[in-house]
Amino acid sequence: MSENPVNYKETICLPKTTFPMKGNLVNKEPERLQGWEESKIYDRILAKRRESGAPRFVMHDGPPFANGDVHMGTALNKVLKDFVVKSKSMAGFEVPFVPGWDCHGLPIEFKVMQDARDKEPAEIRTLCEEFARKWIDIQKASFRRLGVFGDWENPYLTMAPSYEADILRVFAKLVEKDRVYLSKKPVQWSYGARTALAEAEVEYQDKKSTAVYVPFTLIGGDLSGTSLVIWTTTPWTLPANLGIAVHERFIYVVGTFEKDGASKQLIIARDLLDQFAEKTGWRPAGDMRELSGKDLEGLEAQHPFLDRTSKVIFGGFVTAETGTGAVHIAPGHGADDYVAGLANGLEVLSPVDDGGLFTEECGVPELVGQHVFKCNERIVEMLTERDSLLGSETYEHQYPFCWRSKTPIIFRAVEQFFISLDGIREKAMEEIDKVNWLPHWGRNRIYGTVEARPDWCISRQRTWGVPLPVFFGPDGNALLDAETVRKIADIVAEKGTNVWFEKSDEEWVADLGLPAGSKKATDTLDVWIDSGSSHVAVMEKNPNVGVPADLYLEATDQHRGWFQSSLMLSVGYRDVAPYKTVMTHGFVVDKDTGKKTSKSDDKKKGKPTDAAHFYNKYGADILRLWVSSVDWQNEVPFGEDLFQQVGDPYRRLRNTFKILLGNLDGFDPTQHTVAPEDMTVIDRWILERLNVIVTESLKAYENFEFRKVFSAVNQFCAHDLSSLYIDMTKDRLYCDAEDDVRRRASQTALYQVFDSLVRLLAPIIAFTSEEAWEHAGREGSVHEQLFPEPDERFGKGESTALVNRLLEIRDLVQSAIEPLVQAKEFKKNNEAKVVLTVPANHPCLSLLEDPVFVKEFFIVAEMEIEQGDELKASASKSEHPMCPRCRRYEPAVDGAGLCERCHSVTN
The missing domain is CATH 3.30.2320.20 (Class I aminoacyl-tRNA synthetases (RS))
Structure with missing residues (x-):
């Protein structure tokens, strides 16, 4: 044995690369982001696609509210959108993406008003704008930090004067089509926020209510003295009772009922007789006779504690599931009640003020000035005192609450402006069936809500919003004129909506040529009209975008929100849907409780959900890889321990890049590429496997199935590439002569693997793929490239069949x-x-x-x-x-x- 052994290491082609195994993402990503922004990468990509004549793909951004940090639910949404932008661009499309923010409305005004209750409207609006702009800047920085590409220098803001003007022009079109009207009817009213609410501003919670059985004694005719029994979970609405609804096809029984030695003549629906007896203790005594609901129509009944009568009417909404088969009707406090009352000539009585307090119209002096919910107990006492309480129970049910004040809502009739949906509703349902809904159940969800939707209440008693562009003439009647609204829009486009509050009524009358003595409305438009008008204000007005959008992508709650408001306004404006495909993702939910994550829970439970916590601790690419790994079609369980689990696949992908780049040292594809026929069977096999991965990934990207890309590439890297191919060919790569054909064949295969993987992963791990691209010595950005295409030379699977054996x-x-x-x-x-x-x-x-x-x-x-x-x-x-x-x-x-x-x- 020689005393000085030869150092054979110098004769071996060991892997050599500058690509580090440790990503150091937290520090390196911001540097790369700065480079992207300085080089205007988004503009470069768009320009390159336009120069090539690429077809356009438009994904329209649904605007988040500018009222808080970016939490993981918002991050999921924005990163999914970025996957679409980047993957469609690399698939050969021009993909303009204009991000936006919803700036008006209750979420912002409610927070500002906590410290500004005594300020004037102009001051409140200034504070709201400052609040919104602060959070826009914070959210924008987070979205950019996540690697989301878009026109960040020119986002759309619903509070921008040009956007506000377009909202008014959409409104003018509806006025022109005679769609807008003023009416007093029940709306969902938040006494906590002192305003009407849109359906999407309501959330349902469990509530315990006192339900009562109350007899209304009939007057005149054969049934005089007999009581028609109603059941209600809202005793506080009894002062507004004007009618009793029965079902014309129900069979009712009439006869003597007894309880504790007392007896009464009562009428109950036959199918609910046993339930009524069990709940109240009042049981039939003797023979019962039957009558039809038709026999009761038009009768009058005495109100149990007020000096007036109630009319018996028909109601198709009366059910035999619970209650008595007779429904207490207060036209001022319920949608069904209002419609039934209107059809039967009943007055609209709503003796409740903005704060939920009874007014003198309630007819009971001791209740005036008291909150309606606090009066339930007293009204039950009044019924008892008058021997008009047959029974009561605690009833647990789902009840609507205001999403901001968290107070239960009341249904209250007030004069409001509405958009008539007759015709729009039916056309919208037709358009729904022309749209591609992902997942497919989204179609049924929005179809059902549109089908059942009443006319749209559009006036809000708020300060921070687009003013309702309506005047009231000297006679008090509303002046609804499309040209007047368009004139207002032109002024707003130049000066913003603050001008509405700054100018006096007299100045507006002079500017618009209105009748002397006219006064402007004090309400603002429903905020869903703001975001719902974006198909005009953003897509139609931007020559680089256009209508309709190829894709809308939001969370599942937007079937009641933005998806629907955009649909209804687009149909009302141009008779077509504003989108071709709608993609709905689930909420990010706490893995332990299953509840939607929220910032308030952060503080209570020490569970961070702000995106900044995660990209500042782990890096944006880890967050992006997490998004690619989840099933967006369903709720997404989340916890930091679950999030950390994507660290392993990230390290595997990073190590794959390092191994590939290291073994490609000294390989020049223009000189060293080996033809398939000169490769070994395992070289051809790995390229056949790669061909499958490319084909599957392109299909998955086309169908927005990002999880399939994650799964396919991760499995390929872990098994086919690392455990098999690299392990088998390591000896020839290291120890064969540098220019040996077998070694060059393996490098040829690895070159194609790297080139494909770095492009396929670019939409997902955007920073890491760019880093690998640079270390490979490639020019430009990987994000300017196109996806790899399947290689027909490796499409038959002949080598795969052999290798499997x-x-x-x-x-x-x-x-x-x-x-x-x-x-x-x-x-x-x-x-x-x-x-x-x-x-x-x-x-x-x-x-x-x-x-x-x-x-x-x-x-x-x-x-x-x-x-x-x-x-x-x-x-x-x-x-x-x-x-x-x-x-x-x-x-x-x-x-x-x-x-x-x-x-x-x-x-």
């Missing part, structure tokens, strides 16, 4: 070797000598007879092939020495102990 043999060989390793007869597979029996007709026989191939594929020292009836293998320790250069067990051919291959390379 070879892997079956590999498992057999491993089963023969493993006991010897366990018995410590030798340490590693590459010390084994294997005798393999193979049937003569086996498709891999010729490959197995190639000693160079089998030693590489099975990673053994030697293999003898015998023909026999069935596959079987035996193993023993090879007697060959270990080559000091390649560390394979091979016959030595020189005094240094080198194997034939290593001797050839080093001499």
Whole structure:
């Protein structure tokens, strides 16, 4: 043995790359982001696509409220949108993306008003704008930090004068089509926020209510003195009772009922008789006679504690599920009540003020000035005092609450402006069936809400919003004129909506040529009209965007919100839907409670959900990879421990880039590329597997199935590439001569693998893919490139079929070797000598007879092939020495102990 052994390391082609294994994302991503912004990467990509004549794909951004940090739910939404932007761009589309913010409305005004209750409207509006702009800047910085590409220098803001003017022009079109009207009817009213609410501003919670059974004694006719019994969960609405609804097809029973020695003549729906008796204790005594609901119509009943009567009317909404089959009707406090009352000439009585307090109209002096919910107990007492309470119970049910004040709402009739949806509703339902809904159940969800939607209440008693552009003439009548609204819009476009509050009524009358003495409305428009008008204010007005959008993408709650408001206004404005495809993702929910994550829960439970916490701790690419790994079609369970689990696949992908780049050192594809026919079967196999991954990933991106991309690429890197191909070819990459055709064949394959993977992963791990692209010495940005295309040369799967059979043999060989390793007869597979029996007709026989191939594929020292009836293998320790250069067990051919291959390379 020589005293100075040769340093063979210098003769080996070890991997060499500047790409680091440690990403250091928290520090490096901001630097890369700065480079992107300085080079205007978004503009460069768009320009490149336009120059190539690429077709346009428009994804319209639904605006988040400018009222808080970006939490993980918002981050999920924006990163999904960025996946679409980047993947569609790399698929060859021009993809303009104009981000936006919803700036008006209750969420902002409610927070500002907590410290500004005594300020004038102009001051409140200034504070609201400052509040909104602060959060716009904060959210914008978070979205950019997440690597989201878009026109960040020119986002749309619903409080921008030009946008506000377009909201008014949409309103003018509705006025022109005679869609807007003034009416006094019940709306969802928040006494906490002192305003009417849109359906999307209501959330349902469990509530316990006092439900009462109350007799209304009929007056006149054969049934005089008999009581029609109602059941209600809102005793406070009884002062506004004007009618009783029965179902014309129900059968009712009338007769004597007794309880504790007392008796009454009552009328109850036959199907609810047993339930009524069980709940109240009042049971039939003697014979009952039956009558039809039709027999009751038009009768009058005495109110239980007020000096007036209630009219018996028909109501198709009366059910036999609970109650008595007779429904208390207060037209001023319910949508069904209002419609039924209107059809039967009943007055609209709503004796409740903005704060939820009874007014003198309630007819009970002691209740005036008291909150309606606090009066339930007193009204029950009044019923008891008058022997008009047959029974009561605590009833648990889902009840609507104001989403900001968190107070239960009341249904209250006030004069409001409405958009008539007659005709719009039906056309919208037709348009829904022309839209592609992802997932498919989204169609039924929005169809059902549109079908059941009443006319749209559009006036809000707020300060921070687009003013309702209506005047009231000297006679008090509303002046609804489209041209007047358009004139107001032109003024707003120049000066903003503050001008509405700054100018006096007299100045507006003079500017608009209105009748002297006219006064402007004090309400603002429903904020859903703001965002719902974006198809005009953003898409139609921007020549680089256009209508309709190819895609709207928001959370599932937007079937009642933005998806629907956009649909209704677009149909009202231009008779078509504003989108071709609507993609709905689930909420991010706490993994322990299943409840939607919120910032308030953060503080209470110490569970951060702000996106900044995660990208500042782990990096934006980890967050982006997490988004790609979840099933966006369903609720997304979330917790920091679940989030951390994507660290392993990220490290695997990063290590894959490092291994590929390291082994491509010195490879010039223009000089060293090897043709498929000169490759080994495993080189062709890995490229066939790559071809499958490319094909599957492109299809998945096309269908917005980002999880399939994550899964397919992750599995390919972990199994096919790392565990098999790299492991098998490592010896030739390191130890063959630099220009050996087998080594160059492997580099050719690895080059194609890297080139495909770095492009396929670019939409997902945007920063890391760009980093790998740069370390590969490529020009420009990976995000300017197109996706790889399937290679038809590797589309038939011939090598895959062979390798699959070879892997079956590999498992057999491993089963023969493993006991010897366990018995410590030798340490590693590459010390084994294997005798393999193979049937003569086996498709891999010729490959197995190639000693160079089998030693590489099975990673053994030697293999003898015998023909026999069935596959079987035996193993023993090879007697060959270990080559000091390649560390394979091979016959030595020189005094240094080198194997034939290593001797050839080093001499």
